[in-house]
Amino acid sequence: MPLTSFIIDALKSLKDPESGQDIVSAGLVQGLSMTTEGIVSFVLDIKPSFIKEGGILKEEAESLIKALPEVKEVYVALTTQREKKIPSFAKENVPGIAHILVVGSGKGGVGKSTTAVNLAYAMHALGLRIGILDADIYGPSLPRLLGITGQPTSDGKTMNPIQAHGLKAMSMGFLVPEDSPMIWRGPMIQKALQQMLRQVHWGELDVLIIDLPPGTGDICLTLAQSTSLSGALIVSTPQDLALIDARKALGMFKTVDVPVLGCIENMSYFLCPHCEGRSDIFEHGGVRREAEKLGVPLLAEIPLHMKIRESAEQGIPLGANKFSEKEAHLYQELAKEVWALLS
Ligand SMILES: Nc1ncnc2c1ncn2[C@@H]1O[C@H](COP(=O)(O)OP(=O)(O)OP(=O)(O)O)[C@@H](O)[C@H]1O
Ligand SMILES: [Mg+2]
Structure with a gap:
């Protein structure tokens, strides 16, 4: 998989609306990946109370990364998982x-x-x-x-x-x-x-x-x-x-x-x-x-x-x-x- 550090560096210029930290240090960016064809995808995980600001942030992140010469396409998904509970009892997976x-x-x-x-x-x-x-x-x-x-x-x-x-x-x-x-x-x-x-x-x-x-x-x-x-x-x-x-x-x-x-x-x-x-x-x-x-x-x-x-x-x-x-x-x-x- 190609290196994604230059994407991380670029994303650090964006601020988390909640903490004011950059979005990478604040832990908002998750699951970052880039294919050899230059398709970048990641998740922006925002607190539910900041969903509106999250929408703007998503658009900013998309145009920022899309403008990088190595990048052909970018998909950013906005989630609000952080405050959700983790299942407390084991549910069964289906093999395969x-x-x-x-x-x-x-x-x-x-x-x-x-x-x-x-x-x-x-x-x-x-x-x-x-x-x-x-x-x-x-x-x-x-x-x-x-x-x-x-x-x-x-x-x-x-x-x-x-x-x-x-x-x-x-x-x-x-x-x-x-x-x-x-x-x-x-x-x-x-x-x-x-x-x-x-x-x-x-x-x-x-x-x-x-x-x-x-x-x-x-x-x-x-x-x-x-x-x-x-x-x-x-x-x-x-x-x-x-x-x-x-x-x-x-x-x-x-x-x-x-x-x-x-x-x-x-x-x-x-x-x-x-x-x-x-x-x-x-x-x-x-x-x-x-x-x-x-x-x-x-x-x-x-x-x-x-x-x-x-x-x-x-x-x-x-x-x-x-x-x-x-x-x-x-x-x-x-x-x-x-x-x-x-x-
Ligand atoms: N976006 C759409 N444009 C045009 N027709 C649509 C659209 N979405 C659904 N339909 C039509 O509306 C009808 C109901 O759709 P569908 O059967 O998918 O609903 P459903 O929510 O699964 O219904 P049920 O609750 O009965 O399972 C169907 O005739 C379908 O072709
Ligand atoms: Mg149905």
Whole structure:
């Protein structure tokens, strides 16, 4: 790996808004790395009460490092982990899987599954080994979103995930027809989840993304308490109600010691497929303000876009074919940021 001392020297010119020390000595810079191609990434870890100043600092750090002749690209992720508690009891890892990331929301229909699938594909497009698990036992949507019709194979003990668009995918929907009503009681949910995690031949994965069912129910809690999760992303729409629900989801993850990496505002504004003009149908900036208040970074503002819905209906993630090539960037920045936060 190339030397990064010149980056550290450059970063020392920036001040920590809290202590007034330089940001390196103050311990704000973490996980600094540089590839041979000149791609630099690091985390700026700021106290939740300084999230606003952190946003400015992130931009300053980005332009400062980008201006260095040795640097081609720079990805800085802002986190507020320092005040969070470290899990006090051991949760189990899943062998072979480096990071488990859950995508949740307080209420249903905010675009959680759509976001999870498109993020998974964008991370795969970065060259990462990605798996995706649909933990929504009541309304699985992964088979539809990835256009999968087949069933996973099994040797009687372990199931093989289905390969779709470069992703390894598993869903309760593979085992249970979409229209069959099911009543799952607590212990059955626990068992089904553990089977999905531990009796599936995931192989080596950089990230397993789990699409959670809406709300703060059994499945989220069971998973968060039994499995070591690297982080959670919360999807929210701009409407106030969704924000109230998002706050509940946030509270739930905090209680079970799962670090919330950030919020994603979905259907943030309308992007016209014809003229590419932007319309702020909903009051803009609400999620950002709330996220700031809660000390959670807003990682992306994803527009309401025809191609996002059409791609979902076609069962093809955004950017996986010519149809949505141009719109793929909507999730690519998010993917880079999430990876910087995880690694
Ligand atoms: N950014 C977007 N632009 C356009 N359509 C979107 C967008 N995000 C989601 N949708 C559409 O909104 C609907 C709901 O999305 P999705 O199923 O992903 O939500 P969800 O939060 O997973 O729902 P549930 O709570 O039922 O699991 C889908 O028809 C999807 O195609
Ligand atoms: Mg869903």
